[in-house]
Amino acid sequence: MNKYLPIMLDVGGRRVMVIGGGTVAERKAIPLLEAGAELVIISPSLSGTLSAMAGDGRLEWISRPYAPGDLQGAVLVYAASDDRAVNEAVAGEARLLGLPVNVASHAEAGTFITPGVLRRGRLTVAVSTSGAGPSAAAEITQRIAGLLGEEYEPYLDFLHELRTVIKRLEPAAEVRARLLQRLGQLEVLDEMRQGTFIPWTPEKIESWVACNREA
Ligand SMILES: C[C@@]1(CC(=O)O)C2=NC(=C\c3[nH]c(c(CCC(=O)O)c3CC(=O)O)Cc3[nH]c(c(CC(=O)O)c3CCC(=O)O)/C=C3\N/C(=C\2)[C@@H](CCC(=O)O)[C@]3(C)CC(=O)O)/[C@H]1CCC(=O)O
Ligand SMILES: NC(=O)c1ccc[n+]([C@@H]2O[C@H](COP(=O)([O-])OP(=O)(O)OC[C@H]3O[C@@H](n4cnc5c(N)ncnc54)[C@H](O)[C@@H]3O)[C@@H](O)[C@H]2O)c1
CATH class of the missing domain: 3.40.50.720 (NAD(P)-binding Rossmann-like Domain)
Structure with a gap:
């Protein structure tokens, strides 16, 4: 199958x-x-x-x-x-x-x-029915487009920026893994959806990394 x-x-x-x-x-x-x-x-x-x-x-x-x-x-x-x-x-x-x-x-x-493709900046969603129904693939892609708003584009840019800093600053795999996991728990996506997100300065990024290094 x-x-x-x-x-x-x-x-x-x-x-x-x-x-x-x-x-x-x-x-x-x-x-x-x-x-x-x-x-x-x-x-x-x-x-x-x-x-x-x-x-x-x-x-x-x-x-x-x-x-x-x-x-x-x-x-x-x-x-x-x-x-x-x-x-x-x-x-x-x-x-x-x-x-x-x-x-x-x-x-x-x-x-x-x-596949049918939906893009939001760095996010790509590809939908395939394995050829069973190309029109269905297009329709399902449209439905997903309604669920994933434009906020995903700045959100993934933000994740990319922080992940790049973390990879540069943290040589220890264990610390890196902890930081990257905590990154996913931030409420930045909701803030971006609501238009209340204030871009993080390089100082804020470094201070967030410093505060979240320990278990
Ligand atoms: C998703 C999308 C991407 C794209 O093409 O970019 C795509 N087909 C799209 C639209 C579409 N295609 C067809 C219709 C008319 C309605 C109908 O017949 O159903 C419509 C609807 C429309 O045009 O609105 C007819 C059709 N399609 C294929 C065949 C031949 C066959 O079945 O073997 C025939 C019959 C030709 C004939 O009889 O002459 C084959 C394929 N089409 C695929 C992809 C691959 C499977 C995807 C999957 O399901 O996983 C696959 C297997 C191979 C491939 O092309 O890669 C794109 C939507 C883009 C979007 O709008 O989002
Ligand atoms: N996969 C899909 O999503 C999908 C969707 C609809 C149709 N189709 C199928 O795809 C095929 C193309 O459909 P279309 O709507 O693009 O047709 P079309 O008539 O718009 O285009 C066909 C193209 O093929 C070219 N062509 C013809 N003979 C050629 C040759 N010997 N060398 C190079 N090019 C040549 C023609 O000049 C033309 O540009 C059809 O067989 C159709 O049944 C597939």
């Missing part, structure tokens, strides 16, 4: 190939660019949005149909053409090269699928 492994992949500066330039390719391309991928699209045509992005130099467009050998140098592949046989051929080449491949027309021909 649990066939798919959820992971968070760093594609920053890495070459990702998308075959096809329509609606689905566009939906896959935008998060790839947001994640800093070096995006190459091979397709005889492009959607309006993708075309504008190619014009701005945000992605490379190779204006022709897919041909075997096109996947050289990629770390990730999306077969998003509307031709099942083409997507099949792309998946075959990816398999030979040992590359993860997503197949839009029939997911079972590929090796990974795309």
Whole structure:
């Protein structure tokens, strides 16, 4: 049943190939660019949005149909053409090269699928139905969006800042673990939700660390 492994992949500066330039390719391309991928699209045509992005130099467009050998140098592949046989051929080449491949027309021909995604700054929530119901994945993602407000973005920035200071100041693993656990018990998230949070100065952070070091 649990066939798919959820992971968070760093594609920053890495070459990702998308075959096809329509609606689905566009939906896959935008998060790839947001994640800093070096995006190459091979397709005889492009959607309006993708075309504008190619014009701005945000992605490379190779204006022709897919041909075997096109996947050289990629770390990730999306077969998003509307031709099942083409997507099949792309998946075959990816398999030979040992590359993860997503197949839009029939997911079972590929090796990974795309979840619905909600982002709040450093927080990412990914929702997958393992392919059972893509619309349901989108709807559940929207429901979760209603539960997790915008306050999570500054909250995670705050946690990141304190965690960085703690890791810098505390060499002892035991003390670090205690501080990081206490960090999670602060009421900062509620304060941020209510708009009453006052940003901590570096002095306040250091004094909080000093006061919470002991068991
Ligand atoms: C979540 C989301 C992310 C994204 O794509 O970015 C996503 N599909 C979304 C929307 C959506 N997709 C489809 C519809 C029309 C309604 C319907 O058919 O249900 C809608 C609804 C809409 O458009 O509103 C049709 C469809 N989808 C797939 C197939 C082929 C197949 O089942 O094999 C067909 C039939 C094609 C045909 O028949 O021609 C396959 C996949 N779609 C997946 C992801 C993967 C599984 C995710 C999971 O459940 O875990 C998987 C397996 C592979 C993949 O694409 O990675 C995104 C919502 C983003 C958002 O808005 O939040
Ligand atoms: N996975 C999903 O979430 C999902 C959702 C809806 C539809 N689909 C399926 O995904 C496929 C694509 O859907 P779409 O709405 O993006 O279609 P679309 O018609 O908008 O786009 C298809 C694109 O494929 C390109 N193409 C055609 N032949 C090609 C080739 N030989 N090489 C490279 N590119 C080629 C076309 O030029 C076009 O840009 C369809 O099979 C559809 O059934 C998947």
